[in-house]
Amino acid sequence: MCTLEKRGDIFHLTLTGDDEHRFHPDTITSVLSLLEQAKSQSTKGSVLITTGHGKFFSNGFDLAWAQSAGHGAIERMHQMVKSFKPVLAALLDLPMPTIAALNGHAAASGLMFALSHDYVFMRKDRGVLYMSEVDIGLPVPDYFSALVVAKVGSGIARRELLLSGKKLKGEDAVALGIVDSAAHDSAEGVVEATVSLGQSLAAKKWNGEVYASIRRSLYPELCRMLELTANNLATHNL
């Protein structure tokens, strides 16, 4: 399902297996627990890189699991939406720089998972970003929109991402300012590039608590929605 491995300064969080890495209550619990593990083992200079195996980074929530409950489908959807919030909160709060290395497609909550990282690298040759909700008739949770607004600056880019139902390839995503890079032609290429970035960030040996605090203060509305207190120590820290 997912693994956490430490190599040097870098924690590698990997969504394993050749499936769509959909978020289901069990995956959500696993990812959350691995993020907590990374947090507890973090030191100055720690960095997180998240990637996946196969064609998908993550294709969103496990809608089939929700639908298999018949009348209980809506309840299951609510459950997943609610329990996913702490995953994004954990990423926003992680005391180290975070990098998403997209091996493949990222859709809906899978895309939100990616966007919750400080840096997002995509492949040039394969993989799209897709907010599928508008096509399948699902409303987008408020904290998803807050994340998009926090991370994507241009009105046009926000519209393309949230309202157009477009499948955005790497180069489009870079042009729209949604991801940082789509320069590499394979999953290995992307991972290599993120490791290189990760190592240069690790070399700064930043204090993770300070890093997380500054990150939270960069996204105050999003943090409020995720129930993370933005930095409150306003005046007394010069």
Added chain:
Amino acid sequence: MCSLEKRDRLFILKLTGDGEHRLNPNLLDSLRSTINQIRSDPSSSQSVLITTSDGKFFSNGYDLALAESNPSLSVVMDAKLRSLVADLISLPMPTIAAVTGHASAAGCILAMSHDYVLMRRDRGFLYMSELDIELIVPAWFMAVIKGKIGSPAARRDVMLTAAKVTADVGVKMGIVDSAYGSATETVEAAIKLGEEIVQRGGDGHVYGKMRESLLREVLIHTIGEYESGSSVVRSTGSKL
């Protein structure tokens, strides 16, 4: 500390001397009282402010050594800079920072609190150093950063990599308006820009009000939700 020169309709405020122009209580008081002087000048609403500095530094931020020796002074410096920035935002005239040296942390915030940022490209950088020196960034600094840097990726680079932003990079990031070959050229360009703005005419009071409304979030964080920058009585000098 700081000097004020008037050239026609240009007020040239300079952080003087070869030091780091650390924003200690004295310098902050001096800057505020000079801004007040400018505000109460009869020609103020048809004028332009240019802020620049001597030496290697625009300003290297708060006086941290002072804060360490007397922790209550951090609160004082923070409050005085908030008031100064609110004063700049409500000032009834366009403002230009001619950045001819390093501007770090609070010093960078001060530079960015001007409407135009012109900077030399041969030396010096804008540097939000807090991550490197393990300081937390106050919410009001973030409001300035958010109000002046439009791209989320650029804000991330500035705040979460503690980037040392040289003028040309600053132009690309949308933080700096234009870059020049030397300190002298930067100041000359600021004067030329100031003169062009003066030529355009217009009512500084209206300008000031519009700027306040554009930077409302910053004002909320510096002086509070219900006060208007220009309506708070400032003729008494220090608000603290």
